[in-house]
Amino acid sequence: xxxxxxxxxxxxxxxxxxxxxxxxxxxxxxxxxxxxxxxxxxxxxxxxxxxxxxxxxxxxxxxxxxxxxxxxxxxxxxxxxxxxxxxxxxxxxxxxxxxxxxxxxxxxxxx
Amino acid sequence: xxxxxxxxxxxxxxxxxxxxxxxxxxxxxxxxxxxxxxxxxxxxxxxxxxxxxxxxxxxxxxxxxxxxxxxxxxxxxxxxxxxxxxxxxxxxxxxxxxxxxxxxxxxxxxxxxxxx
Numbered sequence: 228x229x230x231x232x233x234x235x236x237x238x239x240x241x242x243x244x245x246x247x248x249x250x251x252x253x254x255x256x257x258x259x260x261x262x263x264x265x266x267x268x269x270x271x272x273x274x275x276x277x278x279x280x281x282x283x284x285x286x287x288x289x290x291x292x293x294x295x296x297x298x299x300x301x302x303x304x305x306x307x308x309x310x311x312x313x314x315x316x317x318x319x320x321x322x323x324x325x326x327x328x329x330x331x332x333x334x335x336x337x338x
Numbered sequence: 339x340x341x342x343x344x345x346x347x348x349x350x351x352x353x354x355x356x357x358x359x360x361x362x363x364x365x366x367x368x369x370x371x372x373x374x375x376x377x378x379x380x381x382x383x384x385x386x387x388x389x390x391x392x393x394x395x396x397x398x399x400x401x402x403x404x405x406x407x408x409x410x411x412x413x414x415x416x417x418x419x420x421x422x423x424x425x426x427x428x429x430x431x432x433x434x435x436x437x438x439x440x441x442x443x444x445x446x447x448x449x450x451x452x453x454x
Contacts (some may be wrong), residue, residue: 270448316381326381
């Protein structure tokens with residue numbers, strides 16, 4: 228059973244501040260790590276698919292890094308805005324197309 | 339192009355009843371996966387279908403079944419509903435069925451099932 232952990236479970240950020248949070252996963256049988264952004268009452272939105280150790284990806288003010296040797300990924304939000312409030316999910320892809328999700332980090336950006 | 343569509347959006351059922359949830363993948367996608375998301379947890383994998391064949395099954399009882407149709411749409415069926423089956427059921431579609439590292443999965447908005 229794959230164990231994907233995300234921390235913290237939730238965090239409050241002041242508008243304009245930057246923040247980051249962690250996804251940890253078993254490093255064996257690694258194929259890819261997915262990050263999703265999930266707003267209430269909407270579909271989870273794909274942010275990044277990361278496959279290579281040392282990968283760094285960026286989309287606007289959101290970026291992510293990947294360390295497959297030690298089994299962790301960081302997601303960074305620079306200059307947080309209220310519209311960044313959402314639950315951020317990471318998911319590990321091992322064999323097959325099955326995604327094993329972490330519990331998510333709920334981010335609330337306060338104006 | 340329409341994204342992944344799921345129906346119904348909300349559903350209330352009584353214990354012991356049966357339910358069918360439906361999913362239409364993105365046009366051209368041949369793989370559909372089902373996930374169950376209980377409040378406070380991440381989505382849990384239930385099934386994957388590719389080209390109408392089951393390609394993966396999560397740790398769910400036999401009361402859960404699914405199928406994929408020639409047009410690649412899919413149904414998830416749950417028999418003998420229990421209170422613990424109350425959850426958000428998400429469908430995801432992707433272009434590939436096999437393990438391709440960069441294959442993205444696109445999710446629908448889900449069906450909120452409440453069992454009373």
